[in-house]
Amino acid sequence: MAAGQIGHGVPPSLSAKVTGSFAYLTIRDRMPTILTKAIDTIHRNKNKFFEEYGEEGISAEKQAISLLSKLRNEVQTDKPLLELMDGLSDTESWNQYMQRQQSQLGDQELVSWFKSPWLYVECYMYRRIQEAIWLNPPINNFDVFNEGKTQSFFESQQAVMALCTYLGDIQKSMEKLSENQMSEYFNKLLQVSLWGNKCDLSISAGQENSQKASPIDSLNSLQSFILVNDSNMVWLTLNSSRRLQGSRKKTADRVDIVLDNAGFELVTDLVLADFLVSSGLARHIHFHGKCFPWFVSDVTANDFQWTIRQTMAANHKWMSKSGYQWQSYLSEGIWSYHDHPFWTQPHEFCDMAADAPDLYATLQEADLMLFKGDLNYRKLTGDRDWGHTVDFCTALRGFEPAPLCSLRTLKANVQVGLQPGQGEKLSTQDPSWMTNGKYAVIQFHGPKLE
Ligand SMILES: O=P(O)(O)OC[C@H]1O[C@](O)(CO)[C@@H](O)[C@@H]1O
């Protein structure tokens, strides 16, 4: 067994134990900054809380801030993680997961911010933010990240308009498109959705990070930054499920999109989903979002509905047309939004079949799953210290509910499925290639089709 490997050749989890690693810097610098911003946001909303709830609002604000400051201090001083106390439906499962982590660590040490797996502690921080808010009615539904998400949507308006106009143009000529043209548009919109993932707010610790340029025009220049491009497999998968259905109107029955960020990225996902349905490549789209505010910019049910309403209300013909179209897909059941507590838990996805069998069973009904973003990639691969040439399939460790594809810009140091030498070359050319968000993958796992 190679050095650092645990049982069955599975490498160790990334962790802040390694001083100077990206995990270490995230926990030392970026997470406290995110907490400070959350505290500022609550404080800035003090008057609003007073207007809405009077003195009760003010004392809830103070109490929430004090819990978050305490949390920030726990992170900064590498305190042991604490059990959750808020009695929500997922509390028990979080506390059990902590026991699991503790038993892996043994009796000598306690699970703590810098010693436990990075994936676990980073997820846990967002759950603790949720606890701090939830324990403080009447402000217990406040989304501390909402302002950033709405701002990122408004700042990318030009790009959204350009994208909706592009979609409208495709749809005007949809009937006449050849198979080749169709696959070309598909690839473009898949790549737009891929690069949409550059626009998250967690990596920049909440700094503005929106899309300004026209997303279609940038695609050519970004091409060489796609390190793995399995889009052909994705296309074949969509088309093979069309063949298997054998119906005259050829469609994959269902594509699931596991969403990542609100703002521009969500619009790129909705545009791709619209194209899949209006081109006849898919019949239904299931979107999966988060149950509570997560990793600064991730989509909640509220963000999802808000984005569609804003798109409908836009003072731009193609944008508002798209918004109305999306609303009608939802009311006709062609599109549906789902959330499941598992998406806001710290588990590697290889645990899903055992720990969230209901979700796993639902995903098995999909013809194709698209996993958006970096955190989903970390969970797909377990956020472990894999070699770059390890197969994606190996890193998934049996997680294969349906053919799946990760659309991810690289923001954490895990990347598998590269060619021999590719990782080394990148490290020489651009030492921060795994974390600077400049590179991306379209990485597929499923039956190989021709
Ligand atoms: O929105 P995304 O693409 O999942 O990116 C969030 C990522 O940013 C980070 O905060 C960068 O460390 C990761 O924790 C996380 O994987």
Ligand SMILES: [Mn+2]
């Ligand atoms: Mn995210």
